[in-house]
Amino acid sequence: MSAGFYQLGEEHDALREAVRALADKEIAPHAADVDEQERYPVEARDALVSAGFHAVHVPEDYSGQGADAIAACIVIEEVARVDASASLIPAVNKLGTVPLLLSASExxxxxxxxxxxxxxxxxxxxxxxxxxxxxxxxxxxxERDGQNWVLNGTKAWITNAGESTWYTVMAVTDPNATKKANGISAFAVHADDPGFSVGPKERKLGIKGSPTREIYFENCAIPADRMVGEPGTGLKTALSTLDHTRPTIGAQAVGIAQGALDAAVGYVRERKQFGTAIGDFQGVQFMLADMATGIEAARHLVYAAAAKAERGEADAGFAAAAAKCYASDVAMKVTTDAVQLFGGAGYTRDFPVERMMRDAKITQIYEGTNQIQRMVMARKLLKG
Incomplete structure (x- = not known):
């Protein structure tokens, strides 16, 4: 067996180099302003779209690039290294479309x-x-009305709402279903559908460049052929989707953590106290070593989980929950330590680590809180 049997392919390495170059040149220079102004990262969106990195997972049959799950994670990770808000563009495009890939009609x-x-x-x-x-x-x-389904209700915490053209929406179609989960169906809603509207932006701790809003349905009528899959299968589709997308949140967390470590390493090399660079102190070196170890472990776990989901393995759900949970905990610890290594300067907005610490927090919450991830994992372990 060749010596390279446990490594990513050359195409993955080339992709990483290409995304990193684009992120450093087109996305990083705007990251602080995007956060400060709480504005959508249009520069990042335009750069990602023109390079074809905004949704690499779309199969070739649908004019996409047909990239595998690890490639999608690499794109998200490398963008998140410079701007977590911008990394939500490829991440949410995958989250919104996986239900279609899993369940929609041709x-x-x-x-x-x-x-x-x-x-x-x-x-x-x-x-x-x-x-x-x-x-x-x-x-x-x-509710079914002739050739249409009519939606009524409110959805909350919708990432990039107001910027997206399409919305994959779960709604109750059979309120009398014996099991509530079996009365829910999925729908594809277009931003121009009558009766669809978006609320004001939430005022958030982090990822301020990615708008989070409520979306409203007021007698929003959509053609019946926009149901995704069969009636009553919506929640099943939604939860299967998360097995494919939780690793992407893990990738985002890894990217944020890597960006914070890179900044911290650069800073401790230059910052002098007691007549020497603080990077020469063993206490600082131990912190850096632990930060790097956590990131490396999280990265491998994320890629392994993405590969399992791609192959449809039985333990993909466990791996996805583990990767998201572990990587997000690592990101929170690493970014907090990075702020510490910058000292008082780390607490200011003159350096990126305080933004990274704020951005990291959401990775422990969205796409299933880490408490829910642990329940998902334990349930799988106890079932055997």
Whole structure:
């Protein structure tokens, strides 16, 4: 067996170099301003779209690049290294479209996926204010009316709402289903559909460049052929989707952590105290070593989870939860340590580590809190 049997392919390395070069040149220079102004990172979006990095996972059959799950993680990771907000563009495009890839009719895929491949975005609408971790208790309803489904309700915490063209929305179609989870269906909603609107931006701790909004459905009528999959399969599709996308949040967390470590290493080399660079002190060196170890472990776990999801392995759900949970905990620890290594300067907005620390926090919360991830993992372990 060749010596290179446990490594990514050359194409993955080339992709990383290309995305990193683009991120450093086109995205990093705007990251602080995007955060400060709480504005959508249009420069990042334009650069990602023109380079074809905004949705690499869309299959070639739908005018996409057909990149594998690890490639999608590498793109997200390398963008997150310089700007977590911008990394949500490829991440949410995958989250919004995986339900279509898993469950939609061929006609619906042909209708939407080439649009995403060409530069449109697709958001994912599962959560509600009173249905976060408890997704099955959602209240948004869809009722059949002739050739249409009519949606009514509100979805909350929708990433990139107002910027996206398409929304994959879960709604209750059978309120009398014996099991609540089996009464939920998925729909593809277009931003121009009558009765669809978006709320004001949430005022957030981090990822300020990525708008998070409620979305509203007021007698929003959509053609019946825009149901994704069969009636009653929406929640199943939504949860299977997360097995494919939780590793992308892990990748985002790894990227944020790597960016913070890179900044910290650069700083401790230059910063002098007691007549020497603080990087010469063993206490600082131990911190850097632990930060780098956590990042390296998280990165391998993320790629392994992405590969399992791609292959459809039985333990993909466990691996996805583990990768998201572990990587996000690492990102929070590493960014907090990076702020510490910068000392008082790290607490100012003159350096990127305070932004990275704020941005890292959400990775422990969205796409299933880390408490929920641990429940998912334990359930799988106890089932055997």
């Amino acid at each position: 006609e619906l895929k042909q209708r939407i996926l080439p649009d995403i491949a060409a530069g449109a975005s697709c958001s994912y609408a599962l959560s509600e204010r009173e249905a976060g971790s408890d997704t099955a208790s959602m209240r948004t309803r869809a």
